[in-house]
Structure formats: structure tokens, C-alpha cells
Amino acid sequence: MLFRTLLRVLRQRWHRYKYRFVPWIALNVSQNRRTLRYVPEDSKDKIIPDEDVLGILLKVFQALFISNFSRQTDILVLLPEAIKSKYRDLLVTHQRTEQPRYNTQQQKIYKPGEILFNTLGFSISRETSSLISAGKGVFVTKGFVPKGTVVSMYPGTVYQKHEPIFFQSIGNPFIFRCLDGMLIDGNDKGISKIVYRSCSGRDQLGPFKMSDSTWLTSEVQNPLAVGQYVNNCSNDKEANVCYQEFDVPELFPLEFKQYLPNIMYSHDTQSPLRCVVLVALRDIQQGEELFSNYYTIIN
């Protein structure tokens, strides 16, 4: 009896996990095409255009950059004068419109969550899921998310199809598979964490960070980078967000790359950096938990 219960529990766990276990995926590619609930071949349209994703990310990243302006001295020295003066102007407007809190030296302090709220009108955070035994989930903690807004990002190391991820994938529920087979490891612990940190350090260009590593810590710099904690929808919890792939364009401002929560496993200057954003499928109110469909992704 005990043995049968144990077997049942193990089988349930395996069924939940197998779609993220790389060797299983590799051995079942043809079957996966039938069983994974991807968007049908004929409806690969994006939920929102890439330009809108880019616009939203730039808006948030610019606000984060401006609020940290005085701490960006290493970077500012190297930026062209035209860009520096643009940020100085934006900083003046920002100081007029925002209601900052002050620390003891009277320097302004904005929490990333407050900046997100001031920029897009909502904040999100990781909290205990409303689902029993589902661990953490992501909630809209303040404000309101209109349909079609980028509400979160899926952080992690990006692996091309042929790159080695076997050890990182063992017991790892945070591996995300893109439509073209690229994998994103969003685990913030263990070997996955070490790999991300190492790749991030490797790609840094002097003072210019090419990615954000703070999603691996409790002090996140980009408040959107918690998308790997969004739970799967169920019968009574419909999906309210959907994954959408976004390749970072070549002309993405260098000074904002420090907020991108993804890094390529192999240093590759030819391919664009793959990011995955979560887009709201409907208006989402304060207090609601975000749910995605793990097997639906738009490229």
C-alpha cells in the first residue's frame, strides 16, 4: 500500500517535471510536437508587436537608470555628451514629478518596485502562491495591469539547442523551452546560479554590464525579472499572462543592458540575445496572482 502510494507520488512528480528534463525532451522531440500545447502553427502572431515590447522595456529601464543616475558615474563618463545631456534633462523632469524618499544623506532612494509603479502603473512581487503546495507565485501587489502590457520577464542563462545543460537540468523546474529549441535556465540556485554569474562576468565591457545578475539575490534591480516564479494555470485558475519571445535588437542602448536579466551561455556576438517576456492576456487587478500556460509561447 505504502509502496503504491510512493509510486503514484513519484509518477505524478515525473509527469509534472518531464517536459523540463532536457534528455527527455531530446528523446521525445517528435512526440513533444503533438503533446506540448504550443500555439498552433497557423497562429504564431505575437500578442503585442516587438516594438511595443521594446518601448515598454526602454521606458522601465530608462526610469531605473535615471533614478540611479548619480551612481552611474563609471558609465556616464564614457557616454557621448548628447546622451548624457538627454539624461540630465530627464533627471530634472523626473525630480519635479516624483515624490522621493530620502536617506540620512538626503540622497533620493527609489525602490525598483516603486519605479515600476511610477512608470507602468503596477508593482509585482513573489509571494506564497494561492495554490496549495505550489510554492511561490507572482502577484500584482499594487496598481493595475492593462491587457497587452509586459508584466514580467523570464530571467536566466540562454542555451542554444546544442549546448550542454544536462547537469543544470537535473531536478530543475525552471528550464524554459523556446519555440526554436533554445532553453532558458531561470533557476536562481546551485549550479545554474554559478553559470549565470560566470557568463555575466565574462561579458562585462569595462564598466558596462551586459546583463543584470541581481535577480539571483534578494535585492533585485529590475523589478520585472521574477517571471520564472509564475505558476501554471489550472481548471479554476485561468492563464492571465502568456510568454512571448523577444530578441534584443542590435541598437539596444548599451547603458540599459545592465537591466536585461538574460545572458547567452556561449559568448556569441552574432546572434541577438533571446529574452522572454510575459504579456497580460486581460486586465489584471491588484491582488491577483499571475498564471501562465506552461506550454503556450508566442515567438
Ligand SMILES: C[S@@+](CC[C@H](N)C(=O)[O-])C[C@H]1O[C@@H](n2cnc3c(N)ncnc32)[C@H](O)[C@@H]1O
Ligand atoms: C517554474 S516553477 C514555478 C515556481 C514555483 N512555484 C516555486 O516556488 O519554485 C514550477 C514549479 O511550480 C509548481 N507549480 C507550478 N504551477 C503549479 C500548479 N498549477 N499546481 C501545483 N504546482 C505548480 C510545480 O512544482 C512546478 O514544478
